[in-house]
Amino acid sequence: MIRRAAALAAVLLLAAVRPAAGADAAKGRALAEKHCSRCHVVGDFNPHGGIGSTPSLQWIKKLPDWRDRFQTFYVRRPHLAFVKVRGLEPPTKLPPYATPFEIEPSDADDIFAFIKTLPVPTGNSDITPIEGR
Numbered sequence: 001m002i003r004r005a006a007a008l009a010a011v012l013l014l015a016a017v018r019p020a021a022g023a024d025a026a027k028g029r030a031l032a033e034k035h036c037s038r039c040h041v042v043g044d045f046n047p048h049g050g051i052g053s054t055p056s057l058q059w060i061k062k063l064p065d066w067r068d069r070f071q072t073f074y075v076r077r078p079h080l081a082f083v084k085v086r087g088l089e090p091p092t093k094l095p096p097y098a099t100p101f102e103i104e105p106s107d108a109d110d111i112f113a114f115i116k117t118l119p120v121p122t123g124n125s126d127i128t129p130i131e132g133r
């Protein structure tokens with residue numbers, strides 16, 4: 001019985017940390033355009049959109065640890081207040097202070113696959129080279 005529980009736990013753990021095999025960048029793009037563009041510039045979708053004080057998604061890729069940041073964005077401020085991942089216990093019980101949205105765990109993989117395709121801006125601009133290409 002204990003062994004079976006341990007096996008089940010191992011399977012669940014594997015499911016939780018499974019690599020993003022089969023992640024769909026096109027689906028990730030659609031999700032990012034739908035959910036992230038409200039605040040972030042999302043590639044060439046809304047180069048003059050987003051909120052001025054919020055970095056463009058492609059700008060975040062300039063940071064050396066951008067992979068970590070995107071893989072855990074939903075538990076990082078400010079997102080933990082308004083992003084719900086189905087099946088995950090919300091990190092806070094406080095009511096959302098921005099319009100909330102819900103994603104599947106696989107959606108986060110798809111969004112990450114899309115982020116990987118975004119060119120990194122050069123210079124000081126938040127949105128080049130996407131604007132200038």
Ligand code: HEC
Binds near residue numbers: 039055078079
């Ligand atoms: C309601 C506004 C809002 C929405 C919607 C939003 N973000 Fe953000 N996001 C922010 C703000 C503001 C910051 C900057 C936080 C800071 O400077 O500490 C940020 C920062 C980030 C960061 C960097 C986090 C860190 O700790 O460095 C990532 C990655 C990110 N967002 C991804 C996303 C993705 C992916 C989506 C869509 C699925 C999304 N965000 C939707 C407001 C938003």
